[in-house]
Amino acid sequence: MNYFLLVNTFSNSGKSKAVIQNHFQLIKKYLPNSEIRFLEEGDRIEEIVSGIEEGFDVCVACGGDGTISAVASAIRNRSLLLGVLPIGTGNDFAKSLGLKKSLEENLAVLKKAEFISVDLVRVNDTYFINTLGIGFDGQTNFIATTLPSCLSVFRYVLAGMLTLFRAKVFTAKIKSASLEDLIVTETKMIVLANGKWEGGKYLISPSSDPNDGILELIYANKVSTVRLVLEFLKLSAGVAVSEGMFSMIKGSNFSIKLSEPVYIHKDGEILEQASVFDIELIKKELQVIA
Structure with a gap:
């Protein structure tokens, strides 16, 4: 080789x-x-x-x-x-x-x-392999880039705490072939997960597997700020959030329209704010040594 x-x-x-x-x-x-x-x-x-x-x-x-x-x-x-x-x-x-x-x-x-076949995900005109963060996630990554690099992975913890009190609620309309009806929800955060973790320690989607041909869409339900803080601290400790904190949809294609442009990241890279997302899972697209 x-x-x-x-x-x-x-x-x-x-x-x-x-x-x-x-x-x-x-x-x-x-x-x-x-x-x-x-x-x-x-x-x-x-x-x-x-x-x-x-x-x-x-x-x-x-x-x-x-x-x-x-x-x-x-x-x-x-x-x-x-x-x-x-x-x-x-x-x-x-x-x-x-x-x-x-x-x-x-x-x-x-x-x-030795390699496995791994899924790749297209969002609009670009691609990601692990997670796409819309709203809270994207804003957390943006704030993390403004913090001192010496904080290393703890930049995300501090940035997340700051974002808890800054992130705005937006309305999301979600369509998918795996859904019978259009979902309309108010949320602060949507994550498309091909992998389990993001931000170095956050177990955001325990059931995700990058070679299972399934993409998980996760959105935060309405909860109090106090509970948000407690759940974020759990995530920061590497523990999955409690039941009822998130809703999940499994599929391979999603169309998302938001009430306003929000912060976005793909695999930690900050993207230009947007409000419309066309998402497609490309199954077994890559051969990855693992």
Whole structure:
């Protein structure tokens, strides 16, 4: 197997480059036929992936969920396996793949090159692989980007607490082939989940599996601010929320129209605020080493 490692040097507050450089010999031990490319400011992942020469079998995304998402989108029309070295801040999708925190263990997984078929999700004209957050989630990610990077994953905890008191209620109209009727609800948060976790520790959708051909849509029900705070603290501790906090719809296609544009993130990347979403699960689109 020949491996092309694409390293996001901005991932994990800029620490990812040093992680790869400090473990260069270990990488070569497990992946002797490998090339390493460090992303620099101005580089476009899509252009780099499209320029990968023939002869490579695996494109390894080295970074967090945003890096994996961008590489996954770029290789979907290429005959390349997707590999993952989770050296970002959250590494949520990697957890759904069963990967560990140990770099050496994950290199051993890459060397074995056993893969599974994983679903990819299209939202409007872009793609995500783990979660799409609409409203509260998107605003939390936006606020987290304004906080000091030294807080690491705790940026999301602090940002979430701030968002609890800032997020606005909006009206959502949800259509799906899996629904008999249109759902109209008032909520502060909608999540489309292909994976279980987001934000580094938040078990947002325990039943989600990125290779089951099912997409979970979760929206927050109306609850008091006090309960919101308590449930958020539970999520921050890695515990699933109590029954009745969320409603869930399972499907593969969703159409969502909101009463107003809101904050959005896809796999941790902040998107332009929007109010209309056309969502499609593309089953078994990627071959991912896991």
